[in-house]
Amino acid sequence: MLQTLAISHYRSLHGLVVPMQRLNLVTGDNGSGKSSLYRALRLLAETAQGGVAAALAREGGLGSALWAGPEEIDRRMRAGEVPVQGTARRHPVSLKLGFAAEAFGYAIDLGLPVPGMSMFDREPQIKTECIWAGPFARSANLLVERRGPRVRRRAGRGWDMLEEPLSAFDSLFTQLADPQRMPEVMQLRDYIRCWRFHDHFRTDMAAPARQPCLAIRTPVLANDGHDLAAAWQTIVEIGDVDGLTGAVDDAFPGAQVAIDAYDGRLSLTFQQPGLLRPLAATELSDGTLRYLLLIAALYTPRPPPLLVLNEPETSLHPDLLPALARLLIAASVRSQVWVVSHASHLIAALQEAPACHAIRLHKEMSQTRVLGQGLLDAPAWYWPAR
Incomplete structure (x- = not known):
């Protein structure tokens, strides 16, 4: 450390x-x-x-x-x-x-x-x-x-x-x-x-994270998030699957993430209560996609000694920030975490943790x-x- x-x-x-x-x-x-x-x-x-x-x-x-x-x-x-x-x-x-x-x-x-x-x-x-x-x-x-x-x-x-x-x-x-x-x-x-640094996740409609990716075990999410589905499935198979599903439910109560496989490629889908079908990654809002990318990055089966996040609150609704704080606090058990933020909701939620060192x-x-x-x-x- x-x-x-x-x-x-x-x-x-x-x-x-x-x-x-x-x-x-x-x-x-x-x-x-x-x-x-x-x-x-x-x-x-x-x-x-x-x-x-x-x-x-x-x-x-x-x-x-x-x-x-x-x-x-x-x-x-x-x-x-x-x-x-x-x-x-x-x-x-x-x-x-x-x-x-x-x-x-x-x-x-x-x-x-x-x-x-x-x-x-x-x-x-x-x-x-x-x-x-x-x-x-x-x-x-x-x-x-x-x-x-x-x-x-x-x-x-x-x-x-x-x-x-x-x-x-x-x-x-x-x-x-x-x-x-x-x-x-x-x-x-x-x-x-x-x-490990995470600060450039794209969430626009052409973002790599919205596209299917190759079915290759991915213990570390790429900086651009293009292998989100593979990283998610890797956590399911060899990582903390309970923490992964708990993080989704904490931010989106009742929602579930599933990974579909077709012809050697993996796609992420998102099922929300009240919908008759799951949403594809191309249909997700920017905030939802960014939060799923953060979950996949923080629950990596290969945690780094230092994990640095620059303004992770970007594109997120203020109501999601307390859940993001809990996600970051949980990640600090596995890695040393460095967060740069000016979001008052996230700052307040993080400072409630006794382990938080505010600079x-x-x-x-x-x-x-x-x-x-x-x-x-x-x-x-x-x-x-x-």
């Missing part, structure tokens, strides 16, 4: 350290930084997939993703005595992401290459990467340390230096995932790759802060030096 998430110089997250628990609810006004925090978590996940540079490119490049304010906002700027303005830069351009889990911690520092050396001189380079044991990094608990192209690994009381240099544009997860030489890298890479964000001088978090309230965190 993740215990701490840390971000520095990413959009409005100028320096944020957030404690995490089993069920995490991120709220705040529009523009408070909820989406930036979610996207930073996705960037962290991209490091294990070898796509962090490409993910930043999709955001407009490192220059677009960096904090747009001055390097430091001093007391006089906060008091309005002097205008907010830039000064001579004292530190190099840097975007830092990191987390601490129960077994290992990880941090990455991204910057710019030396100008004039290549036509790709705006492509982000990895300046440092570190893996450690414990709640935060310090010299005594570092296990793997990368500075530029050079990597060293802890060996007893000393260090082993790797002879071959690393590419500046790829994470050590893609270059050193060796179970014999670098077991920590391999274990942490596999852990991050198991994180309310707000802006101070355009910097995202956790409401009520003082200097001594944030978890201990130290960024490894370049």
